[in-house]
């Protein structure tokens with residue numbers, strides 16, 4: 001067997017038993033550790049880094065962190081202390097990696113082999129980006145994107161464009177984006193982007209740039225590799241290119257979290273989580289026969305808004321033998337999870353219900 005990997009120093013505070021450690025830069029929440037609460041406890045939340053994190057003193061001196069706001073009428077740098085005096089709001093969002101579910105692609109998509117746990121539901125607190133922009137005179141004319149740059153130190157000897165974490169999202173995201181300094185009611189930890197993170201509700205993880213040091217309204221998307229060819233949906237065997245769809249708005253999705261592998265015969269509560277993506281989730285159905293017949297499940301716990309997920313439960317009687325449990329969510333805009341997957345080179349955006357099911361032994 002393989003040696004269990006230990007947590008890297010910057011994430012040593014995390015709950016080791018709740019996580020599958022793929023590498024120093026990638027850890028996912030175990031399917032049985034997601035829990036039935038709405039909010040994912042911070043110490044169980046997945047981590048995905050493209051580069052080593054900035055040094056820990058940036059969160060020790062959090063209020064001194066500076067972010068440069070560009071592409072507005074009065075561009076300038078603001079400290080976190082200044083941002084904290086502008087306004088404050090909270091938003092709960094699903095934070096999900098574009099590659100969550102990659103492990104289910106049969107072509108062996110390269111990248112971290114995430115199952116379902118490169119996702120969590122997080123309460124963010126910060127200032128609406130809109131308020132910051134208004135303070136600085138509004139967005140300059142003709143800017144179609146918000147381009148956010150991560151504050152990591154770049155490895156020497158490489159072309160910065162090939163490694164920098166810099167992502168552009170459509171300017172419409174200005175309506176909901178926040179610059180967040182707290183997560184689940186605590187100062188934003190370094191591992192999740194402290195001191196300051198761009199949160200773009202309803203968008204895949206990669207667009208939520210950590211330790212954000214520059215927020216620029218731009219007329220074009222950045223030509224950084226992570227934007228131009230990375231995180232693009234294309235056929236298996238094809239290279240990434242700017243004309244392909246970018247991993248922006250998330251899709252409707254759900255998965256079962258309990259039971260897994262084994263359970264007792266008779267009455268069972270089947271648990272899971274369901275999300276709408278960029279819109280609210282409307283309903284979720286469960287099947288105990290691999291998708292032949294479906295029944296509606298019930299949401300559990302408070303509705304924390306359209307960008308949050310909803311834990312669900314379905315009570316049923318199970319007879320001894322093997323059962324295939326699957327779930328299928330429908331969003332407020334009427335999208336239902338498809339049965340199959342859309343094969344694509346890097347294994348992005350998988351929301352097919354069939355692959356996300358679980359086979360359970362009932363005895």
Ligand code: MSS
Nearest residue numbers: 046047048049050097098150192205206210
């Ligand atoms: N940011 C930065 N700065 N860096 C990096 O690396 N990553 C991404 C985001 N942001 C990064 C950033 C990704 S990619 C993801 S998912 C996310 O983040 C995660 O988060 P956390 O907190 O969990 O770690 Mo895929 O789509």
